[in-house]
Amino acid sequence: xxxxxxxxxxxxxxxxxxxxxxxxxxxxxxxxxxxxxxxxxxxxxxxxxxxxxxxxxxxxxxxxxxxxxxxxxxxxxxxxxxxxxxxxxxxxxxxxxxxxxxxxxxxxxxxxxxxxxxxxxxxxxxxxxxxxxxxxxxxxxxxxxxxxxxxxxxxxxxxxxxxxxxxxxxxxxxxxxxxxxxxxxxxxxxxxxxxxxxxxxxxxxxxxxxxxxxxxxxxxxxxxxxxxxxxxxxxxxxxxxxxxxxxxxxxxxxxxxxxxxxxxxxxxxxxxxxxxxxxxxxxxxxxxxxxxxxxxxxxxxxxxxxxxxxxxxxxxxxxxxxxxxxxxxxxxxxxxxxxxxxxxxxxxxxxxxxxxxxxxxxxxxxxxxxxxxxxxxxxxx
Numbered sequence: 031x032x033x034x035x036x037x038x039x040x041x042x043x044x045x046x047x048x049x050x051x052x053x054x055x056x057x058x059x060x061x062x063x064x065x066x067x068x069x070x071x072x073x074x075x076x077x078x079x080x081x082x083x084x085x086x087x088x089x090x091x092x093x094x095x096x097x098x099x100x101x102x103x104x105x106x107x108x109x110x111x112x113x114x115x116x117x118x119x120x121x122x123x124x125x126x127x128x129x130x131x132x133x134x135x136x137x138x139x140x141x142x143x144x145x146x147x148x149x150x151x152x153x154x155x156x157x158x159x160x161x162x163x164x165x166x167x168x169x170x171x172x173x174x175x176x177x178x179x180x181x182x183x184x185x186x187x188x189x190x191x192x193x194x195x196x197x198x199x200x201x202x203x204x205x206x207x208x209x210x211x212x213x214x215x216x217x218x219x220x221x222x223x224x225x226x227x228x229x230x231x232x233x234x235x236x237x238x239x240x241x242x243x244x245x246x247x248x249x250x251x252x253x254x255x256x257x258x259x260x261x262x263x264x265x266x267x268x269x270x271x272x273x274x275x276x277x278x279x280x281x282x283x284x285x286x287x288x289x290x291x292x293x294x295x296x297x298x299x300x301x302x303x304x305x306x307x308x309x310x311x312x313x314x315x316x317x318x319x320x321x322x323x324x325x326x327x328x329x330x331x332x333x334x335x336x337x338x339x340x341x342x343x344x345x346x347x348x349x350x351x352x353x354x355x356x357x358x359x360x361x362x363x364x365x366x367x368x369x370x371x372x373x374x375x376x377x378x379x380x381x382x383x384x385x386x387x388x389x390x391x392x393x394x395x396x397x398x399x400x401x402x403x404x405x406x407x408x409x410x411x
Contacts, residue, residue: 034089034152036159038167039079042068046081048088051145057315058133058140059091062290070286072135072277074101080160082144092142092157094164095134096175097276099126125176125382129164131157132181134276136320137207137359137376139182150187154195165383174383181378182207188377199379200391205402206373208358208366212348219346222370230368230409237335237342244334245301246343249309251288254297258285260306261297264325272361279323284311298343300326300336310340312347319344319353337362341369368407 039045042064053059067077075097082090132141142157157180165175180199183191192201216222223234254261262281269278280286287295291313300308308326312319321344326336341358348356358371367373380395382388 033085034148034156035083036156036163037081037083038094038160038163039081040077042079045079046088049081049091052088052091053143054145055316056140056143057291057294057313057320058136058138059093059143062294063313064093065290066283066287069290070280070283072097072279074098075134075277078164080142082142082156084146089146090142090144090148090156092131092160093133093140094160095130095132096164096168097128097130097134099128099276127168127173127175128177128179128276129161129168129175130179130181131161132179132378134181136322137182138320138357139184139187139376141181150190151194154191158195176384177380177382179378179380182376183378184374184376188379191379196379199381200395201377201379202395203375203377205360205363206375207360208363208371209374210345210348210356210358210369210371212353212355214352214354216349217352219349222345222349225410227409227411230407233338233368233409234342237338240333240335241339243302244307244336244339246298247301249297249299251285253299254285254288257299257306258282261299261309261325264306264308264327265323266325267328268325269323284323287311295322296347300340302330307334308336308340310344312344314353317354319348319351319356321356321358338365338369341366345369363402364404364407368409370409373406 042061045061045064050060053061057063064077064079067075071077075095078094078096080092080094081088082092142153144153148156161178161180165178168175180191180196188201216225223231226234249257258281261284262279265279265284269275284297288297294314296312296314298310298312299306307330308324310324311322313322314320324337324340326340330336344358345356356371358366363373380391382391387394
């Protein structure tokens with residue numbers, strides 16, 4: 031007899047004491063990170079924390095996020111074409127209230143975790159139960175959820191979910207997750223550079239030379255706070271110029287992250303003559319290094335190959351600290367492949383609560399996705 035049940039929380043302070051014991055293998059589901067979301071989430075986002083119980087014992091945890099796209103000033107300003115205008119119109123008018131089961135702010139399978147083996151049949155049922163309960167919550171508040179999306183799943187997980195309760199849902203693939211599996215015989219950055227073919231070793235040397243005048247340093251909490259306005263300015267430039275965006279971070283997001291996660295969260299600043307011109311962030315997630323948000327000055331980025339140097343620096347950190355892999359996420363696929371990351375396809379599932387629209391979602395959704403054209407690079411000998 032199935033005795034699994036769910037309980038939905040809206041405050042981290044009320045979570046069961048055993049929460050982090052269940053979430054031990056994923057930092058993005060642990061209380062310290064959930065605290066970051068609660069205290070500095072995007073203004074158009076509300077988070078829900080889901081406990082999954084077997085009788086009275088917590089055996090699983092999950093995250094859901096509600097996004098109100100009506101509060102968004104821009105979906106991204108890089109691509110100005112008819113398709114983009116149509117996409118923005120559709121989202122504003124027919125899909126402005128969106129529920130994600132998973133974390134819409136990052137790439138990867140970070141939506142749920144269990145401390146014991148659970149069948150995909152049960153997982154698919156529990157995720158649907160979570161969605162339905164949160165939909166009812168908003169209905170009581172007078173808000174109709176238009177779209178429900180479950181993200182992100184690797185190939186095998188998506189295949190298994192599709193066999194069960196997700197069978198009638200539209201499965202979509204967005205941009206791949208760029209992942210760099212680090213060979214365990216690489217102990218230093220020199221090992222990494224030595225593995226490049228001549229073309230990509232020359233690219234590395236060229237980028238390094240361009241960055242001669244840059245001072246790169248990890249910022250303390252106090253330094254993050256004192257540079258908060260500038261950090262946000264650099265982040266906002268990159269976010270606003272993305273091809274598609276459904277949120278913008280809160281201004282104090284990075285300082286909140288540092289307060290909550292301490293040494294597990296790293297913000298590296300790039301300076302020219304004491305002026306902050308860029309930054310990248312990392313989260314240490316067990317044996318996995320997660321790249322997070324970054325920002326840069328447009329002119330300096332062009333002159334100093336700043337973004338490419340950030341990718342090299344993040345890779346160097348991963349190698350020297352013996353991480354098994356680096357998650358580089360979506361976007362900028364070609365340049366990420368040029369430093370060694372490889373594309374891993376991930377799937378999501380989506381449905382619209384309007385039955386008529388949902389009937390045609392397999393036709394509508396692909397037309398709203400930004401066109402993706404890129405060439406994978408193979409930088410190693």
